[in-house]
Amino acid sequence: xxxxxxxxxxxxxxxxxxxxxxxxxxxxxxxxxxxxxxxxxxxxxxxxxxxxxxxxxxxxxxxxxxxxxxxxxxxxxxxxxxxxxxxxxxxxxxxxxxxxxxxxxxxxxxxxxxxxxxxxxxxxxxxxxxxxxxxxxxxxxxxxxxxxxxxxxxxxxxxxxxxxxxxxxxxxxxxxxxxxxxxxxxxxxxxxxxxxxxxxxxxxxxxxxxxxxxxxxxxxxxxxxxxxxxxxxxxxxxxxxxxxxxxxxxxxxxxxxxxxxxxx
Amino acid sequence: xxxxxxxxxxxxxxxxxxxxxxxxxxxxxxxxxxxxxxxxxxxxxxxxxxxxxxxxxxxxxxxxxxxxxxxxxxxxxxxxxxxxxxxxxxxxxxxxxxxxxxxxxxxxxxxxxxxxxxxxxxxxxxxxxxxxxxxxxxxxxxxxxxxxxxxxxxxx
Numbered sequence: 061x062x063x064x065x066x067x068x069x070x071x072x073x074x075x076x077x078x079x080x081x082x083x084x085x086x087x088x089x090x091x092x093x094x095x096x097x098x099x100x101x102x103x104x105x106x107x108x109x110x111x112x113x114x115x116x117x118x119x120x121x122x123x124x125x126x127x128x129x130x131x132x133x134x135x136x137x138x139x140x141x142x143x144x145x146x147x148x149x150x151x152x153x154x155x156x157x158x159x160x161x162x163x164x165x166x167x168x169x170x171x172x173x174x175x176x177x178x179x180x181x182x183x184x185x186x187x188x189x190x191x192x193x194x195x196x197x198x199x200x201x202x203x204x205x206x207x208x209x210x211x212x213x214x215x216x217x218x219x220x221x222x223x224x225x226x227x228x229x230x231x232x233x234x235x236x237x238x239x240x241x242x243x244x245x246x247x248x249x250x251x252x253x254x255x256x257x258x259x260x261x262x263x264x265x266x267x268x269x270x271x272x273x274x275x276x277x278x279x280x281x282x283x284x285x286x287x288x289x290x291x292x293x294x295x296x297x298x299x300x301x302x303x304x305x306x307x308x309x310x311x312x313x314x315x316x317x318x319x320x321x322x323x324x
Numbered sequence: 325x326x327x328x329x330x331x332x333x334x335x336x337x338x339x340x341x342x343x344x345x346x347x348x349x350x351x352x353x354x355x356x357x358x359x360x361x362x363x364x365x366x367x368x369x370x371x372x373x374x375x376x377x378x379x380x381x382x383x384x385x386x387x388x389x390x391x392x393x394x395x396x397x398x399x400x401x402x403x404x405x406x407x408x409x410x411x412x413x414x415x416x417x418x419x420x421x422x423x424x425x426x427x428x429x430x431x432x433x434x435x436x437x438x439x440x441x442x443x444x445x446x447x448x449x450x451x452x453x454x455x456x457x458x459x460x461x462x463x464x465x466x467x468x469x470x471x472x473x474x475x476x477x478x479x480x
Contacts (some may be wrong), residue, residue, distance in 0.1 A: 085336075085370055086329035086363030091467075094352035094362060095328070098432055098468040105465070112463050121342070121455045233341045237459065240331045240338070244466045 108320035147192040166200035196250035197221030271305035352433035375413035384434040387422035423457035424443035
């Protein structure tokens with residue numbers, strides 16, 4: 061780069077091409093200008109919804125059958141926060157109920173845990189009967205805050221699969237990005253508020269699951285269709301999924317929630 | 325927020341690792357709708373973004389103008405396949421993928437991935453780049469929502 065021709069900016073000053081900004085390669089002044097612009101033009105949605113979107117993106121990047129997030133409560137019990145589909149929810153539920161499984165082990169051991177086929181893995185004998193039959197190969201990596209595991213990122217395949225080192229490394233890299241998102245949230249909201257938001261999500265999963273069951277029975281939907289419809293209507297009406305689910309269970313919910321394609 | 329630059333650099337490094345490329349760099353629109361070099365995972369990325377900002381041309385600029393992903397196999401190739409006038413200021417960079425960052429329907433910036441060796445970006449790479457662009461939008465939204473300073477001091 062030393063041999064590159066001199067370039068000048070609009071003010072005539074020479075542009076330096078190997079500049080640094082203190083401890084990082086980020087220009088804080090340019091960053092704050094752009095964030096201020098973004099802040100003006102968007103409505104705050106909260107960390108939990110951001111995490112849901114992140115997991116949906118991980119699902120598409122890796123091309124696995126599904127992905128999910130589990131977070132720990134204060135007593136270090138791992139609970140399910142989000143999964144991309146019904147099968148993934150069964151994986152997270154089964155582990156939350158039995159206290160065993162690859163993601164629980166990843167959290168407890170603060171290391172990646174993989175299984176070629178969780179249905180025949182002798183480490184977790186209680187899992188198979190609670191799992192969706194299409195959950196087979198599973199990989200979980202810890203999500204850390206301040207070096208301490210606080211949850212896990214999980215992916216699964218619907219057939220037995222030998223996980224390669226590159227698979228696991230990519231998952232760690234993605235978990236690292238999630239950690240950065242959590243760090244950014246904590247900076248603004250304080251740890252207690254972030255914990256409250258996550259706790260709220262963990263608590264209200266029960267309500268959401270009941271609402272999904274209600275919709276499945278009433279409208280002959282799959283769990284995925286019911287959840288997609290619930291989430292879409294919540295988004296369209298700018299409400300939390302949990303609030304809408306609670307309303308639905310009180311038999312006050314709008315009828316069109318059963319139709320995932322119907323914008324209300 | 326004091327940690328925003330650190331978070332963003334960590335994310336850029338992590339995305340480059342995920343993608344299996346040599347680096348990632350970011351240009352964002354500022355309050356005057358100007359595309360500005362914000363940062364990168366390394367010095368080479370800063371050179372790439374600074375050159376594009378100063379020259380007013382390059383794959384990121386083209387991506388912003390078209391509102392579409394731009395994949396360049398060799399930045400040093402003659403126009404229209406490359407941007408040699410930009411490459412002259414970012415010599416180590418060969419292959420570049422520029423992903424438009426869209427929040428809702430609005431362009432907010434461009435995310436560049438680059439490699440020191442020329443390469444063809446296959447459809448799978450294009451899909452991965454697009455997904456990472458979506459991820460960057462989420463990260464930027466979190467950072468924007470996390471901003472606690474409202475003063476125009478420039479402190480993040």
